Amino acid sequence: MKEAKIKFNEDYVLESAYNYEAGVKAWEQLNSLKATPDAIYVADDELAMGVLNAALDAGVKVPEELEIVTSNNTKLTLMARPQLSTVVQPLYDIGAVAMRLLTKLMANEEVEEKTVILPHSEKMRGTTR
Known part of the structure; x- marks a missing residue:
C-alpha cells in the first residue's frame, strides 16, 4: 500500500x-x-x-x-x-510442512527454518478487472 x-x-x-x-x-x-x-x-x-x-x-x-x-x-x-x-494456496503442502515442523518440535529437534514460503499463484476471474 x-x-x-x-x-x-x-x-x-x-x-x-x-x-x-x-x-x-x-x-x-x-x-x-x-x-x-x-x-x-x-x-x-x-x-x-x-x-x-x-x-x-x-x-x-x-x-x-x-x-x-x-x-x-x-x-x-x-x-x-x-x-x-x-x-x-498449496493446501496439501501447507499441511505436510506443518506436520513435519510439529513432529520436529515434539521430538525437541532443532527447527532451522521457522518461516516456510510455499509456491502460490492467483486466478483472476470475474470479480476483478
Whole structure:
C-alpha cells in the first residue's frame, strides 16, 4: 500500500467468522462507511460469497465498482457469479510442512527454518478487472 501511495484506513479492516452470514454483515459494515472501498481482499471463500452477494443485492456492479479477491480456491469460487478471483494456496503442502515442523518440535529437534514460503499463484476471474 505504501508503494502504491494508498493511505491505510483501519475502518476497512474487519475480523469475523469464516461463513456466509459473516460476509453479508461485513459488506453491510463496509457499505455504511463514508467512503466504501473499491476493492476487497477476503480471507475465505465462503465469507467472500457473502460479501459478493450482499454487494450485488445492494446494486453494486462487480467488478466495475467493486473488485473482490479471496483465498483457498475452493469450488465456491467457480460457483459464484461472477466467479471469484482467488489466491491459489498449496493446501496439501501447507499441511505436510506443518506436520513435519510439529513432529520436529515434539521430538525437541532443532527447527532451522521457522518461516516456510510455499509456491502460490492467483486466478483472476470475474470479480476483478
